Amino acid sequence: MSHTPSNAYIIEIHDRTAGIITRDERGFRFFSSERLFDSLEGRQFHSAREAERAARAVLSQRSRRASSQPFAN
Template sequence: MSDTYIIEVGSQPAGIIVRAPGGYRFFAATHQFDRLEGQVFRNAREAERAAWRLASGMPLAA
């Protein structure tokens, strides 16, 4: 399993996630994804879903 992943929404870069204690920490690539900055996700898929939800205007999961 990789230590770093690039997260994209469509063809737009959302950020990167880096392995951290407890999962993967998100670093936003653009201001649109600042709300995810610093959040820790269990895995890459969870981070990608959060980025898609944010870009779609959907509420982020608690």
């Protein structure tokens, strides 16, 4: 029985589905499933791990921005 690697992976960050990546001849292409991750839409990555790190960075940036904004009165 031969085992072939998957051609698509779901990227989840803290129970949020960031998107999916699909394998092509140049690596992995990201397709956003949530508005927050739209900045990664269509980006090419060398590996699934690289795409996951990019999605984590987007979420981390968003969290830092939200925590640094003062509360509205």
